[in-house]
Amino acid sequence: MSQLSEFLSNKHHENVEELKELLQIPSISSLSEHKEDIQKAASWISNKLKNIGMEHVEIIQTKGHPIIYAEWIHHENAPTVLVYGHYDVQPVDPVHLWETPPFEPAIRDEKIFARGATDDKGQMFLHIKAVETLLESEGKLPVNIKFCIEGEEEIGSPNLPHFLSENKEKLTCDVVVISDSDMWDKGVPAITYSLRGLCALEVSINTANSDLHSGMFGGGVQNANHLLVQLLSSLHDVNGKVNVEHFYDDVEELTEFEKEQIKALGFDEEKLKKSLGLTDLTGGENNYPYPVRISSRPTLEINGLWGGFQGEGTKTVIPNEAHAKITCRLVHNQNPEKIQGLIKKHLEEHAPIGCTVKVSLGDTGNPFLTPIDSPMIQKAAEAYQNVYGKSPVYKREGGSIPIVSDFSHSLNAPVVLMGFGLPDENLHAPNEHFHLENFDKGILTICSFLELIEK
Incomplete structure (x- = not known):
């Protein structure tokens, strides 16, 4: 050499x-x-x-x-x-x-x-x-x-x-x-x-046939934004675990050698928090260490939310539609198309009363x-x-x-x-x-x- x-x-x-x-x-x-x-x-x-x-x-x-x-x-x-x-x-x-x-x-x-x-x-x-x-x-x-x-x-x-x-x-x-x-x-x-692999979805909620005046209809009809937040909150439990049935069925635990490798790399939690301007590193499955969560565990993230009035000032409407973009990072043995189907099923089965839910499937990668x-x-x-x-x-x-x-x-x-x-x-x-x-x-x-x- x-x-x-x-x-x-x-x-x-x-x-x-x-x-x-x-x-x-x-x-x-x-x-x-x-x-x-x-x-x-x-x-x-x-x-x-x-x-x-x-x-x-x-x-x-x-x-x-x-x-x-x-x-x-x-x-x-x-x-x-x-x-x-x-x-x-x-x-x-x-x-x-x-x-x-x-x-x-x-x-x-x-x-x-x-x-x-x-x-x-x-x-x-x-x-x-x-x-x-x-x-x-x-x-x-x-x-x-x-x-x-x-x-x-x-x-x-x-x-x-x-x-x-x-x-x-x-x-x-x-x-x-x-x-x-x-x-x-x-x-x-x-x-x-x-x-990690990936898959993407978009979910839309619709209620009335148009936005409604919040003074005339407030308290009497469903608000699409409220229902979307309710639906999305069903995707995780309080510890960050994904609540979708069978989501983790194909996930393998790390071997002891892999766990030792991660420990040997070292991780400075305080340094990372400071660099990111954060007070803590909770997120994802909190019963796993941070280095494992970001590399070896699957995730389900809400990447975008929109609905109702977005402009400057106030517009007193009850929105009739709301939308969210979702992506997952997937680990070895998980099938992106299977995971898309499981999430779609969850969203449809947990649709709140008074709305229709439409789920569109996006890109996948193994x-x-x-x-x-x-x-x-x-x-x-x-x-x-x-x-x-x-x-x-x-x-x-x-x-x-x-x-x-x-x-x-x-x-x-x-x-x-x-x-x-x-x-x-x-x-x-x-x-x-x-x-x-x-x-x-x-x-x-x-x-x-x-x-x-x-x-």
């Missing part, structure tokens, strides 16, 4: 300048005015893959934004690694909070600031650079490599699942590697082995879990040890990346989440950045992983 480290040290400036080029492209997938920028980013990555020696490089158009595919298949008996990443980014609002323009990459305090720096252009680019480093220094790769890089992750990857199901033979591999997560702390690597003792997970842990001098911690992530489960199921291959971001790098927020220490060490770690799984 020392020779590779020296090689990368000499190429550091050149590598960072190339990353800057990619970060300058405003490839915002959710805004139609950036459609040309999406194509430009796809072309930039495609050309880079060709230049480093990847073969059969394609820009595959979809109904939305393009997918980039490339491969280097030269070993008959060696494992094949499929690298997934995304080149699209979040919008930049509010712009006035950025210290430097979001698409003019700037380096401050050994960090590169730009939209997409850590999510996910910077981390995805580590894999391209690792392949380039090995090909330039060794003349070959220790394993076979495929790339699948999309431009729609930030809008839910609507076209990638179909691409996976239609191209299983093309994408066949022994392991899928994704760098779109974070480390535990500076200098402390982490392997995320679990992601949870994901890879066993910690998986051979590929252990090779990744060894690679982190080689470069960072520390074994990684194993953590469950409270968020969702639904496409991870799609890769696992469609390709029947283990998925390894090798993150190199840090929790405080402002992904999705102003002043997003990526620590350059992890830029170089990330490339080295990926090189080490590829060499380890050759054996």
Whole structure:
């Protein structure tokens, strides 16, 4: 590794300048005015893959934004690694909070600031650079490599699942590697082995055929806002447990090893409360510790409420309709569609007298879990040890990346989440950045992983 480290040290400036080029492209997938920028980013990555020696490089158009595919298949008996990443980014609002323009990459305090720096252009680019480093220094790769890089992750990857199901033979591999997560702390690597799934619903309550005057009808007819609050309050008990029947049927308790891992990570409750401006951390199932609640337990959250008069001043009406948006974060073994059905049934069966209830089902995403003792997970842990001098911690992530489960199921291959971001790098927020220490060490770690799984 020392020779590779020296090689990368000499190429550091050149590598960072190339990353800057990619970060300058405003490839915002959710805004139609950036459609040309999406194509430009796809072309930039495609050309880079060709230049480093990847073969059969394609820009595959979809109904939305393009997918980039490339491969280097030269070993008959060696494992094949499929690298997934995304080149699209979040919008930049509010712009006035950025210290430097979001698409003019700037380096401050050994960090590169730009939209997409850590999510996910910077981390995805580590894999391209690792392949380039090995090909330039060794003349070959220790394993076979495929790339699948999309431009729609930030809008839910609507076209990638179909691409996976239609191209299983093309994408066949022994392991899928994704760098779109974070480390535990500076200098402390982490392997995320679990992601929560999700499902969404919207509930609407209707009473009379119009809003009514509160002086003429107040006290005599039902108020849709009151009934909605009554209905929503039935979803949880006083300790934060979800009251929906069978909601927890498929939830597994953590193993003793997992519980010990969480304890070993340490948790400073007072520090978190101070940073959030809170006086306590109650919420969710209060009989579980906070780190468990936010990563390993399912949730049901009310994300939005509206009904009645919303404008300035007072309007004395009794609203005839009220609405709420609900999302759940789900854990391993829970089925999003099943949970949607259970919540819908609960809301309909608990409808207050004097109203009609309509429940609309929204997006879903499956949870994901890879066993910690998986051979590929252990090779990744060894690679982190080689470069960072520390074994990684194993953590469950409270968020969702639904496409991870799609890769696992469609390709029947283990998925390894090798993150190199840090929790405080402002992904999705102003002043997003990526620590350059992890830029170089990330490339080295990926090189080490590829060499380890050759054996």
